[in-house]
Amino acid sequence: MTLNRRDFLKVTVGASGGLVLSLSLPGCAGIQTGYDEKSGDWKPDAWLELTTDDKVYFTLARVEMGQGTYTGLTTLIAEELEVAPASIQPRFAPVAAEYRNPLYKLQLTGGSTSIATSWQPLRVAGASARIMLINAASSVWDVPPEECRAADGRVVHPDGSQSLSYGKLVELAAKQKVPGEPALKPRNEWKYIGKNRGRLDAEAKSTGAPIYGIDVELEGMVYAVVSRPPRYGARVRSFDDSATRKMPGVLDVFEIERGVAVVADKYWRARKAQDALTIEWDNSDALSLSNDQVFSSYHKAADEDPGESERSEGAYGDAVESAERLVDASYEQPYLAHATLEPMNATAWYRNNGIEVWAPTQAPDLGRIAAARVTDLSPDDVTIHTTFLGGGFGRRLTNDYIEEASAVAFKVGKPVKLIWSREEDTRHDLYRPAMLHRMQASVSGGQLTGWHHQIVGPQILDWYVRNAAPAQYPWAPKFLYNTLGRVGLMAEGIATPKDHSAIEGAIEYPYRVPNLDIRHTHTDPGVPVSWWRSVGFSHNGFAVETFMDELAYELGQDPYQFRRSLIDHEPRHLEVLDRAVRLSQWEDAAPEGRARGIALFRSFGTYVAQVVEASVEAGEIRVHKVVCAVDCGQVVNPDIVRDQIEGGVIFGLTAALYGDITFRDGQVQQSNFHDYPLMRHDQRPEVVVEIVESDEAPTGVGEPGVPPVIPALGNALFALTGKRQRRLPLKAQV
Amino acid sequence: MAVRLTVNGRERTLEVENDTPLLWVVRDELGLKGTKFGCGMGLCGACTVHLNGQPVRSCSTPVEMAEGAEVVTIEGLAADGALHPLQRAWVEHGVPQCGYCQSGQIMSAAHLLQNNRSPSREDIVAAVSGNLCRCGTYSRIVAAVESVVESRADHSSQEEA
Numbered sequence: 015m016t017l018n019r020r021d022f023l024k025v026t027v028g029a030s031g032g033l034v035l036s037l038s039l040p041g042c043a044g045i046q047t048g049y050d051e052k053s054g055d056w057k058p059d060a061w062l063e064l065t066t067d068d069k070v071y072f073t074l075a076r077v078e079m080g081q082g083t084y085t086g087l088t089t090l091i092a093e094e095l096e097v098a099p100a101s102i103q104p105r106f107a108p109v110a111a112e113y114r115n116p117l118y119k120l121q122l123t124g125g126s127t128s129i130a131t132s133w134q135p136l137r138v139a140g141a142s143a144r145i146m147l148i149n150a151a152s153s154v155w156d157v158p159p160e161e162c163r164a165a166d167g168r169v170v171h172p173d174g175s176q177s178l179s180y181g182k183l184v185e186l187a188a189k190q191k192v193p194g195e196p197a198l199k200p201r202n203e204w205k206y207i208g209k210n211r212g213r214l215d216a217e218a219k220s221t222g223a224p225i226y227g228i229d230v231e232l233e234g235m236v237y238a239v240v241s242r243p244p245r246y247g248a249r250v251r252s253f254d255d256s257a258t259r260k261m262p263g264v265l266d267v268f269e270i271e272r273g274v275a276v277v278a279d280k281y282w283r284a285r286k287a288q289d290a291l292t293i294e295w296d297n298s299d300a301l302s303l304s305n306d307q308v309f310s311s312y313h314k315a316a317d318e319d320p321g322e323s324e325r326s327e328g329a330y331g332d333a334v335e336s337a338e339r340l341v342d343a344s345y346e347q348p349y350l351a352h353a354t355l356e357p358m359n360a361t362a363w364y365r366n367n368g369i370e371v372w373a374p375t376q377a378p379d380l381g382r383i384a385a386a387r388v389t390d391l392s393p394d395d396v397t398i399h400t401t402f403l404g405g406g407f408g409r410r411l412t413n414d415y416i417e418e419a420s421a422v423a424f425k426v427g428k429p430v431k432l433i434w435s436r437e438e439d440t441r442h443d444l445y446r447p448a449m450l451h452r453m454q455a456s457v458s459g460g461q462l463t464g465w466h467h468q469i470v471g472p473q474i475l476d477w478y479v480r481n482a483a484p485a486q487y488p489w490a491p492k493f494l495y496n497t498l499g500r501v502g503l504m505a506e507g508i509a510t511p512k513d514h515s516a517i518e519g520a521i522e523y524p525y526r527v528p529n530l531d532i533r534h535t536h537t538d539p540g541v542p543v544s545w546w547r548s549v550g551f552s553h554n555g556f557a558v559e560t561f562m563d564e565l566a567y568e569l570g571q572d573p574y575q576f577r578r579s580l581i582d583h584e585p586r587h588l589e590v591l592d593r594a595v596r597l598s599q600w601e602d603a604a605p606e607g608r609a610r611g612i613a614l615f616r617s618f619g620t621y622v623a624q625v626v627e628a629s630v631e632a633g634e635i636r637v638h639k640v641v642c643a644v645d646c647g648q649v650v651n652p653d654i655v656r657d658q659i660e661g662g663v664i665f666g667l668t669a670a671l672y673g674d675i676t677f678r679d680g681q682v683q684q685s686n687f688h689d690y691p692l693m694r695h696d697q698r699p700e701v702v703v704e705i706v707e708s709d710e711a712p713t714g715v716g717e718p719g720v721p722p723v724i725p726a727l728g729n730a731l732f733a734l735t736g737k738r739q740r741r742l743p744l745k746a747q748v
Numbered sequence: 749m750a751v752r753l754t755v756n757g758r759e760r761t762l763e764v765e766n767d768t769p770l771l772w773v774v775r776d777e778l779g780l781k782g783t784k785f786g787c788g789m790g791l792c793g794a795c796t797v798h799l800n801g802q803p804v805r806s807c808s809t810p811v812e813m814a815e816g817a818e819v820v821t822i823e824g825l826a827a828d829g830a831l832h833p834l835q836r837a838w839v840e841h842g843v844p845q846c847g848y849c850q851s852g853q854i855m856s857a858a859h860l861l862q863n864n865r866s867p868s869r870e871d872i873v874a875a876v877s878g879n880l881c882r883c884g885t886y887s888r889i890v891a892a893v894e895s896v897v898e899s900r901a902d903h904s905s906q907e908e909a
Contacts, residue, residue, distance in 0.1 A: 079846055080844075080845030080846030080847065080883045081845070082845070211842065212839065212840070212842040213842050213844065215844070215847065216838060216839040216842055216843065216844055216847075217831075217835075217839050218847075219838075219844035219847025219850050220831075220834075220835045220838035220839055220843070220844060220847075220850055220854065221782070221822065221823070221826065221831065221835055222780070222781065222782015222783070222821070222822035222823050222851045223782070224781035224782070225847075226781075226784075226848060228781075228784070228785065229781035231779065231781070262765070280768075280772070280776060281772055281776060282765070282768045282769065282772045283765075353882060354846075354848075354882060355784075355786050355792065355794060355846070355848045355849050355880065355881070355882045356784070356786075356846070356848045357785065357786070402846075402847070403846060404784070404846050404847070404848030405846045405848060405882050405883065406846075407882075433785070435788055436786065436787040436788055436789070436792075437788075653842050654842075657842065657845060657885065657888065658845075660884055660887060661845055661883045661884035661885065662884070663884065664881075664883075664884025664886065665882070665883075665884060686787055686788075686789055686791060687787055687789075687791040687792055687880060688789070688791055692880045692882060693884070694877050694878075694880060695873050695876050695877040695879070695886050695889070695890070696873050696874070696877040698884075698886045698887065700887075701887060
């Protein structure tokens with residue numbers, strides 16, 4: 015990688031008043047970024063600021079929602095800079111083109127990409143700064159730089175007798191030549207990567223520090239709640255606020271695009287006043303479907319339209335013609351809510367022709383668009399302050415709550431905090447889409463000869479592009495936003511990336527089968543959908559790995575041996591599969607009354623094999639143990655890898671056992687944790703995670719633990735009961 | 749109405765409607781943001797505080813029920829600037845992911861340890877099973893609580909010796 019000094023180095027005065035050395039990096043050629051570096055529209059991914067008073071600030075371009083970027087990315091910088099990770103002060107990035115995610119050309123955190131895209135550039139940034147500091151010290155002492163070394167925030171003289179702190183060297187370092195291709199530390203010299211334990215944010219999160227969006231407190235702040243239509247797409251026809259306005263503390267009641275806002279001096283007063291509001295909804299454009307219609311429409315679409323071919327190998331039609339027999343199955347999966355424990359919220363303040371927003375968001379530049387859309391302001395007038403997130407899981411990629419808070423703040427002219435109730439959070443989510451999968455396999459001579467997978471359901475980009483397209487073209491005037499949204503869709507694959515949300519995990523089918531036909535029938539019932547932890551992999555993993563299990567039994571083979579025989583050309587798949595089998599003692603009988611199921615799945619570049627041990631006790635499914643073997647390339651923080659995989663297992667099991675958002679007459683039937691339950695402590699299985707040692711580039715871990723555990727549990731229940739469940743969530747009795 | 753209560757050892761008199769949930773009084777009147785809003789129905793445990801030594805869900809506890817009572821929140825757990833042993837264990841075990849539920853988890857565990865010198869794993873799981881964690885940090889929570897129980901056992905065996 016060649017660095018252009020002008021792009022790379024900036025010497026400025028920092029917030030501290032001291033002289034600062036800011037380093038920023040262009041995209042790294044070593045990473046498949048999927049964008050054209052020559053165009054130069056993406057510059058650095060990280061900023062490092064060293065001050066004369068020995069502080070190191072690191073601007074995090076990715077948000078922290080529990081997945082560990084705050085610790086992981088800081089560790090990468092610390093390793094090469096030769097400072098302890100805990101001595102670095104991370105801060106969340108403002109909105110700027112410099113902080114866009116190179117994979118999406120948007121400033122967003124998702125897709126388990128943070129470590130993979132930062133691995134090289136952050137280490138290069140740290141190493142460059144270290145070399146410049148060493149060169150500065152060597153010029154002070156008039157000794158060769160290669161005889162000096164850096165350690166713990168200081169450069170040490172060759173004779174070991176004296177040292178200079180980084181702060182003392184900053185001014186001189188800034189005048190050094192920027193190293194072209196700094197040599198990175200070899201693996202055996204790493205002090206923190208692969209070794210660092212714990213999290214830099216653990217103490218703040220164990221002492222109740224006010225770090226989340228919902229904790230933002232501003233002088234003179236008031237509170238807002240919004241009544242939204244029970245049926246998606248309905249609009250306010252009329253409302254009666256006479257009783258509401260008489261309630262204590264109420265400051266204003268007015269209509270916004272998404273409903274009716276009640277503003278009061280206190281949150282609880284706003285909530286109580288909201289109860290007194292009467293709203294008549296115009297349902298002419300509203301969703302009216304019920305759950306069974308979703309799946310009947312999917313089946314109809316699947317019958318009428320074979321769908322677009324997304325991967326085709328060999329000649330599946332011929333395989334069918336010559337097959338001894340065909341095996342068919344179809345799988346149905348429900349809508350799922352994100353259920354972050356911190357409900358949606360945002361605080362906004364309109365003053366001096368600009369709006370400031372404090373919010374837990376995964377996509378701050380889309381937050382700017384959301385705020386601009388509902389006010390008279392342009393995105394440049396909107397400042398977003400990103401806070402810690404009390405869970406993300408994809409929900410906070412959509413900034414509808416920023417839109418609402420901004421619309422209210424624009425009218426009120428005071429700082430306003432908007433908080434959603436849990437019921438609102440559950441009912442006004444953008445859901446993991448319900449999906450239908452039709453599978454068929456051809457079998458001849460005891461061998462699998464063909465694999466056909468028809469995926470039926472919506473694409474997420476259809477729902478997302480409204481704000482995403484303008485965010486990519488922030489110079490565009492607002493009246494073009496809707497056009498940009500449509501152009502974004504039309505130009506899919508050119509102006510926007512191809513939407514893989516429906517097909518990911520299906521088209522990468524890894525097993526050695528000569529004839530493949532994988533298709534997507536695009537149909538959208540009109541329910542708002544979004545990314546949900548592991549996205550398309552979450553439903554395709556269930557379809558692929560359940561059908562593989564069905565086929566193993568059809569062919570009279572052990573489910574592990576069957577998979578193994580078809581994947582011996584893929585060493586990384588094979589390794590995690592074999593390890594999970596060894597760790598789970600697959601070959602030995604399960605304890606009395608229990609059975610085991612297996613699944614193998616790669617998502618976000620990470621290979622995961624899982625074995626689930628389950629039973630049915632007192633009419634309930636009981637998951638006893640989940641063994642995971644994981645290959646995510648090189649590991650920055652093994653502790654965080656383990657907790658992400660384990661967290662993914664709990665998240666996946668919650669979906670497998672309980673996850674079911676249903677509609678009746680266009681209304682979501684669930685509301686809170688009693689009817690949309692999450693797995694609790696006393697239902698938790700023992701989870702064992704083994705990480706494969708690797709020299710490969712690191713890949714994501716936030717999501718890959720989720721997909722395989724769902725089919726692995728279903729497969730265990732089949733082994734236990736002999737009954738195959740083809741619809742989620744799984745049931746104890748079928 | 750005026751409500752009088754003691755929060756983290758400090759006596760407070762507040763003008764609030766008597767049905768206001770203790771959660772919003774603690775968060776917005778007293779500025780103690782460590783107690784979290786998760787569900788509003790006592791289902792998730794993120795708002796757990798101690799009321800006269802008992803763990804309660806402050807989101808569904810009207811403030812009038814705290815009249816004259818002693819309330820302890822996560823901010824009141826550390827004594828003399830030193831972290832509570834559970835908080836230290838939480839940091840050592842790297843328990844929090846998003847962290848949003850952890851105040852409630854710690855308050856539930858702290859109540860258990862105040863009333864049971866050497867709880868079993870079953871006791872621990874029972875004490876925190878009303879606290880949901882969407883990130884799935886459950887095993888580390890149990891391990892962190894167990895480490896505090898073990899260090900207590902070591903401490904008392906040293907005393908005996």
